[in-house]
Amino acid sequence: MSKKATGKIGVLLVNLGTPDSPNTPDVRKYLREFLLDKRVIDIPAVARYALINGIIAPFRAPKSAKVYKELWTERGSPLLFHGLDLQKKLQAMLGDRYHVAFGMRYQSPSIKSALDELQEQSVDRIIVLPLFPQYASASTGSVQDKVMELVKDWWVIPSINFISSFCDDPGFINSFAELGRQHMAQDNYDHVIFSYHGLPERQVLKGSDKGYCQLGACCNTYNKRNKYCYRAACFATSRLLAEKLGLREDQYTVTFQSRLLKDPWLQPYTDEVLKTLPAKGIKKVLAFSPAFVADCLETTIEVGEEFREMFMEAGGEKWQLVESLNSEPMWVEAVKEMVLQY
Template structure:
């Protein structure tokens, strides 16, 4: 593809964020920025400020720092270097008519710096591509919110397209299924678990289309009334992945991880579910984390290590995590097609 006279199209890739280093002060700084987001902890501002600065950041930062230290590599945080690799590969795939930038919702590289990069290139249009397949107010919604907050001060605002959800995109599903089939060819698994990052139930209900959401059978189909419901999107991704993997309904489970606090979050909880499986004869489990397209603390450590330990302690024999899409070629091609569609 060659550039045209009206300028390039900008593509803004955005992921959640990561501390600058795995040391406690930087982890604390990251947690504060992340958890003070009104879309992440959606309570009154004074209560959120007191909770984050008085309880969560001081006490959670040292524990999280130890986990980040396990996760860190010579290249730094996986979430960051996988994002940079993806940017480079997508740029090569799209060609000179596009300029791809990468930013994080929290910490560095920032969304603001990525937008400035695109503005300096005088792009005629920006396609915003959050790296969250299933829409949630706390992730995709927060990214869109931040971008609009930044560009409102620009004198010239180019046309912008926001990709809000691709939970059942054939390319996305196919890329993840391809990774799973590799493990299924190596061993016979008794069951598959699709584990998604949880959110408080109240956040699902707040986004419901005129009371459509009942946190139950309303997610049995994916339609115009629940297309931006995170829970419905997770079940839709699972159905499509199960179909691509050749699984029957009783061969997989959808569950939710990483809950925080005492309020009810989306259920069932992955850690509770996996502990009951060995007693039911489920000894070998293949686990996916389809809410994440890049490996990070929640995939590598929580699902890959902590859940494995819990499963084996309960009597399980094998718990195998399917790695995230990261920057593999099938995912790059899927992203290219999504960009071209928008």
């Protein structure tokens, strides 16, 4: 017998995932689940399985474990506890009419456990918010795919809305801009870098409006034809942030980080760009990571530490990471407004 409708609205927040611990076996387990996703590494299944299980996971896990140990805190993984903090604060802000659940695409807490929680609450409908501002098949698309795979076996499937992108959402932009302004008030920076997680160029082209995407000037505007183009969304976020921060076009650069394997990825690459800046007289850089709404390995370690070391070795004087939104009050308010719109 089906449960009575409660009138409640379920909200499912989803982020990428994190190992259960920074130990090598847990990191290896996480890498395998993550990289075996056909939307993440989009090559034939047999080749993907051999590559991940035979090469990447065995050799990369010990190295990644060392980095995760640097990232880990008393509360555990930042990506996890910031997500739980956001869930708790959003629940308090939305009130009893809503039930907010949090899950990870890979590892724990799983999307399944979060959906089970919402099913137990007998919600009338579900709003799914993958916490990736710019749509990509490998992130947002994968979350949507997993949610649909899980709910297809429910006897009663409620209405489900997906918030597929919020790259230009005013609350998101204002929240990041405010964090940037706090740093700019403390020092005079020569340049701003907006560093986004990279994607293979082929993945961007696969999802493009045929004949429109050229991986170039087509991203100078954000419109109906490139609404789901990751590169166009990254440039749209950057333009809006630059406008809020009062930056001219020559005062900021959009770059891409975290590439994997040898195929061409979105360019320019952050690590290559930053090495050229000191020779141009750019000695102080403020770095944003607007593809991430919670601090994680890619922000704290890669942008905050590794890129700073590269920049200083190249002759720079200061490299400052702008922290992610985490569960800042302005960001919680922005998420609430996005939910209410749906």
